[in-house]
Amino acid sequence: MEDVARIAGVSSITVSRVLNQPGKVAEETRERVLNAIEAVGYVPNSVAGSLASRRTSVIAALVPTITNSIFADTIHGLTDVLTPAGYQLLLGATGYSLEREAQLITALLAQRPAGLLVTGLAHAERARTLMKSAGIPVVETWNVQGEAVDMAVGFSNYRACYDMVVRLAGNGHRCIGFVCAPTEANDRARERLRGYRSAIRDLGLPERAELVREAKFSFHAGAESVNRMRAEVPDLDAVFCANDILAIGALFECQRRGVDVPGDLSIAGFDDVELASQVNPGLTTVRIPRYEIGREAARMLMQRVDGRPVSPGILDLGFEIVERQSTVRPG
Amino acid sequence: MEDVARIAGVSSITVSRVLNQPGKVAEETRERVLNAIEAVGYVPNSVAGSLASRRTSVIAALVPTITNSIFADTIHGLTDVLTPAGYQLLLGATGYSLEREAQLITALLAQRPAGLLVTGLAHAERARTLMKSAGIPVVETWNVQGEAVDMAVGFSNYRACYDMVVRLAGNGHRCIGFVCAPTEANDRARERLRGYRSAIRDLGLPERAELVREAKFSFHAGAESVNRMRAEVPDLDAVFCANDILAIGALFECQRRGVDVPGDLSIAGFDDVELASQVNPGLTTVRIPRYEIGREAARMLMQRVDGRPVSPGILDLGFEIVERQSTVRPG
């Protein structure tokens, strides 16, 4: 920067202004500085800039895993707002571990991000303390039920599952199983299970233990779950899976075994990934605003970084049940 | 940090040492400092630390898009090495635009990352200059053909496609179409197309213009492409798609239209995503070391950051053709 200043015949303060507040520099001076920057191949050091100004252009985000397209969509929404605003994304994956999440929050806060996005409302106590005392805007995502550290944007996982069960029952299904995602360290999965259970109880439908299984996120786990459940519950007429990958794994398995979907068994999923509309029969599922979660979270963070208040601090983006062929009952 | 030092009754240098070189501090002193850190809730400021030490614990990575599981796998491999080594990931998405890539490289380099990962070997001239003069290790990924800025890790997209066409021809296919990903700003897609064309020519198979189509990354585009190609080329007996999503979109479309795969038409893909083994019939495809690309790229960067040389600088991880039911010819 000193070099640029010397070549342009100005002070380094002026170089700084050309970069950050170009309007405050005379056009002729600005030209000279810009030429000098070009000539030297000067790349500003924002580490120094951040230290001096006490603010960075970095937003930190923590997701359970990047290899799941639903979080990738949220990150996409996030960067679509962040990048034009001149912010960079510092990304971490917790692997669905609250302990790892707390460690990553510690490491990320050391980088002094301007804002922080985390997934879910369940965190280690240490993590909550860190987030509360960090002095930066924090947004929790993918859930709106519970006590937020600061802001939150998502939808009710509870209601989405509750409503799907009501819909399945309305279509004539009586014996409805649920394949749950691992609930350990995952408040969204717990809410979904709770929604299923409440609806079943409220509707007076059978509540046998064999009707609920926990399964990891994979096609294979969906296939295995549907096999086990069909074996254990002969009068099973619908399986509702906590995500589309499980549901599609179950669907493919039924195809392989000659089980007609929806003739012999209905299958419903959750997320509405692109694949859900492509399989045959099309998969009934819950459409989730996953891109919008990222976009709105970014918008809220940017607003607060700019010193403007955000209202509402808890933003429920809702969901939509998408009925396709996989749950159509004859008659 | 001053506060911590005062409470522990030491100088700030000692606090710094407790954090960075704990072995060099007497155990009793270390204890006192650690207690003080706990008491104050001190979170180190690595912005200041980075400026003073002139190195950051950040690695920057640029991928075309995060909403494609193949790049998500590479990022996963990257973070699996980076996180244990104490590095953070600064992530950007170029949207398959070389211009946006150059802009992002400028912005990311301002953050003074310790290393940089980019996708492909094709870049804007300005981007190449920036990367060469940045003074940090750079690794280009997903391709090993062409002139690398610094290091590269990937596989030969050309050979993979060439070999798949040879395999299809060996199975008795004569009229083989190719659905290409958009080649604009994508050297991997261009290499794949080139591999297809070379093989067709070398094998003396038909080279009609209607046998090559360009299609965006979606199930829908795969469906549309196979429809068009079947309409224009009546004796078509195989369609090779440049990625599995296109291939599976084509496969589902054939199912909907009652076209038997592989009886009436064979379909092959590229990537070997988990879905490829799940669909019925299973999809013949090319297995790509996408996780390993990220892991090896991270390893190479870490090695160079530690001042150790990396050899070979261009790492070809190979590929594997996975034959499933979608290309089995009767007889």
Added chain:
DNA sequence: CTGAAAGCGCTTACAG
């Protein structure tokens, strides 16, 4: 094993 001094490369008030 511990500390005083200098400095990393910028930006922030403040002046003119």
Added chain:
DNA sequence: CTGAAAGCGCTTACAG
């Protein structure tokens, strides 16, 4: 519209 001085919160030699 432009600049001199101070300082952001650490680490790096160097000394003892």
